[in-house]
Amino acid sequence: MGNEKKEIVPKERVRVLVDRAPNSEGDYILYWMTGARRTTWNYALDRALELASELGKPLLVLEAIRLDYRWASDRFHRFVLQGMAENQRRFSAHQVAYYPFVETQVGEGKGLLRALADSACVVVTDDAPVFFLPALLRGAVSRLRTRLEAVDSNGLLPMREAPKAFARAYDFRRFLQKSLGPWLSQSPCEDALSRLPTRPLVSLPAACTKRWPPATSALLEAGPLALGRLPLEHSVGPVKYAGGSTTAEQRLEGFLNAGFGHYAEGRNRLSSGDSSGLSGYLHFGHISAHEIFRKLAQREAWSPDMLGECTKGKREGWWGMGENSEAFLDQLVTWRELGFNNAVLGANSSSYSSIPEWARVSLELHSGDARPYRYDLATLEQAGTHDDLWNAAQEQLRQQGTIHNYLRMLWGKKILHWSRSPEEAFEIMVELNNKYAMDGRDPNSDSGILWTLGKFDRAWGPERPVFGKVRYMTSENTRKKLGVGPYIAEWLGPRLDSLLP
Ligand SMILES: Cc1cc2nc3c(=O)[nH]c(=O)nc-3n(C[C@H](O)[C@H](O)[C@H](O)COP(=O)(O)OP(=O)(O)OC[C@H]3O[C@@H](n4cnc5c(N)ncnc54)[C@H](O)[C@@H]3O)c2cc1C
Structure with a gap:
């Protein structure tokens, strides 16, 4: 027992998808980085380094981006490319071979993974139930002849440790309070590249680089010229903030130092900085939930023995931290991981049919109700409604x-109110959220959108037109609750100015 080797990566996080012995004749361990696009706090990287060390082989990291994903635009491409440029710097500082591949024509990358895998001992990749990644992984399973392991780095709880898909946040929270404790003392390495040096790979495989040239620095810088040459949706332009782990870590530091003192009530205020702004970085894997949790726990001088004993699903009290930290962890852990839980264990978790029966029946019953206003996708997309608060939110998104x-909750609820049917509202929300939101195309896009239609919620009374028993929200009440003037001016400012005489 005493001599048992301790795994660096818990076995509950590793799925062997191509079950073959490692190819000892291979030239390297290939880490195919798809979901956790970072060099730190990354279980898949830890696993690849562990194998490299065990087999005495170098590590090769492939990070690629294709062109034919839905909603591909300058906005998302630039964010990912900035992250890749940074990963390249970080890997090269540790002499780890890094292969950044960026398609310049649709389909150009076809065959690269297989070609690299054929010379690998083992392929390790991310197990992320995000957007098209599960389909990509299924494709790899059918094509690869090399051992393939997929590693879950998504959240504090290994996704497949839950017994089922939970239908309510309350039930999932209760389950977490009973089961999460032992997982909180484990995390991926903060700086695995320094801890586990591997033999460097002298050069990238020449046969591959000839056919699939690695991205140039100019392309990874993702300036307007480089992006302009790619067949992307150019009308969805880059945002003002940069992608990549350094910006994500700075955002986290800034949030913990400044905004954090009033998160519990500040999250619902309209000033910026009262929430972390990390969801886009989490979505693209530029920061890890483990890192966020650890840094928060350090500030709280927290240790696992401070966990509360009451496991009845209450929002406050279980973590044994201050009010703001507990409120934040309820979002970062309970709500975020509920999305992953449903994505992996639920049936059709991204479809309208996954809303609960009571909500579907009630919305159906009210589907013939008169709508005070009706807007189509084009009008909503252009923020062209009668409601300037809603328009301001849509402008912020654009x-x-x-x-x-x-x-964001009001934004979704009003789309339900103004669409011909709840199904149409769902499709409009998916289109707008995923086309424009940096954190879109995520398990939590499904959670958030479907929440506006009753998922993870309970029935509310009295029944209202259009909403039925689904929780309703109004712009009028939101205006009363929040001081919306500066927010509207910020996002509609130029438009409002043009209306002045
Ligand atoms: C209609 C609608 C659509 C949404 N679409 C998305 C989406 O596409 N992607 C997305 O990540 N979230 C989505 N959400 C949930 C939530 O709005 C965002 O996660 C949050 O606004 C992100 O801001 P933040 O990083 O500053 O959050 P913080 O308040 O700082 O929270 C920290 C982290 O916790 C997680 N989190 C916070 N709130 C939620 C929530 N309600 N559900 C799940 N996880 C949460 C996020 O990962 C977030 O980054 C949606 C909500 C609604 C109502």
Whole structure:
């Protein structure tokens, strides 16, 4: 027992998808980085380094981006490319071979993974139930002849440790309070590249680089010229903030130092900085939930023995931290991981049919109700409604790639109110959220959008037109609750000015 080797990566996080022995004749361990696009706090990287060390082989990291994903635009491409430029710097500082591949024509990358895998001992990749990644992984399983392991680095709880898909946040929270404790003392390495040096790979495989040339620095810089040459949706332009782990870490530091003192009530205020602004970085894997949790726990001088004993699903009290930290962790852990839980264990978790029966029946019953206003996708997309608060939220989404936390709920509820049917509202939300939001195309896009239609919620009374028993929200009440003037001026300013005589 005493001599048992301790795994660096818990076995509950590793899925062997091509079950073959490692190819000892291979030239390297290939880490195919798809979901956790970072060099730190990354279980898949830890696993690849562990194998490299065990087999005495170098590590090769492939990070690629294709062109034919839905909603591909300058906005998302630039964010990912900036992250890749940074990963290249970080890997090269540790003499780890890094292969950045950026398609310049649709389909150009076809065959690269297989070609690299054929010379690998083992392929390690990310197990992320995000957007098209599960389909990509299924494709790899059918094509690769080399051992393939997929590693779950998504959240504090290994996704497949949950017994089922939870239908309510309350039930999931209760489950976490009973089961998460032991997982909180484990995390991926903060700086695995320094801890586990591997033999460097002298050069990238020449046969591959000839056919699939690695991205140039100019392309990774993602300036307007480089992006302009790629067949992307150019009308969805880059945002003002940069992608990559350094910006994400700075944002986290800034948030913990400044905004954090009033998160519990500040999250629903309209000033910026009262929430972390990390969801886009989490979505693209530029920061890890483990890093966020550890840094927060350090500030709180927290240790696992401070966890509360009451496991009845209450929002406050279980973590044994201050009010703001507990409120933040309820979002970062309970709500975020509920999305992953449903994505992996739920049936059709991204479809309208996954809303609960009571909500579907009630919305159906009210589908013939008169709508006070009706807007189509084009009008909504252009922020052209009668409601300037809603228009301001839509403008923030178009320009900044995010919507303020509270207004995002109102944004969705009003789309339900103004669409011909709840199914149409769902499709409009998916289109707008995923086309513009930096954190879109995520398990939590499904959670958030479907929440506006009753998922993860309970029935509310009295029944209202259009909403039925689904929780309703109004712009009027939101105006009363929040001081919306400066927010509207910020996002509609130029438009309002043009209306002045
Ligand atoms: C209609 C609608 C659509 C949404 N679409 C998305 C989406 O596409 N992607 C997305 O990540 N979130 C989505 N959400 C949830 C939530 O709005 C965002 O996660 C949050 O606004 C992100 O801002 P932040 O990083 O400053 O959050 P913070 O308040 O700082 O929270 C920290 C982290 O916790 C997680 N989190 C916070 N709130 C939620 C929530 N309600 N559900 C799940 N996780 C949460 C996020 O990862 C977030 O980064 C949506 C909500 C609604 C109502």
